[in-house]
Amino acid sequence: MEGAFDLAMLVHVLSWVLIAGGSFFILTGALGLMRMPDVYTRLHAVSVVDTLGAGLLLAGLMLQAGPTLIALKLAFIGILLFFTGPVASHALAQAALHAGIEPKLDEDRRAEAAGAQPSSLLQTVRAPKTPRRGKVKARHRQRRKNT
């Protein structure tokens, strides 16, 4: 008898923890949507809500519902969000790229990566000496002047 009471208490506390965690991740994602500087980074922040936030919240609600039809419906909602969130995110990123929106980069090294051989790229990564970086930056400046 006492064991059953303990189990119910445990389930209650666990669902509490899950709902609190889900709320935290939902708030985090929404804050990221406000604070991030770019469409792609905002996409990255919002995917937290679709996966962790919704998953934890629905898991907590499922523990509250117990083994009933309501829990099954909650599981269906979770599965739906789990599959449709990435699809919508992918379509959005692809459409944004297709529309010509560039990601905000700290340092644009795409031309360098396209022009360099793989071995020299490896060297750049392996030897982060200051003169080398200075040379790279000078080359960037030169390229910017040329174009």
Place this chain on the structure above:
Amino acid sequence: MFIAGSLAVLVSLALAVIRAIRGPTVFDRLLAANLIGTLAILLLAVVGFLTKRPEWLDVALVYGLLNLIGTLAVLKYFRYGSLAHAPDDEGA
């Protein structure tokens, strides 16, 4: 507990609405609209538990299906300029 969860969802909804109004590009607005749909589903679920009437879960399910279709339709419209034609000229 359910009150705390629904409050978190409501605050996130407010932030998403602000982003949808302020967003510089149309894709920011679409992202915010998608998030608003997801949060509406979660809000329906949590408030259903809060008021002890979980029948709203059916509404949440249908809303989730419509949310995906709506987002994809608007994206297709902004990419091809039309919803009627097949995208065979773009090589998508």
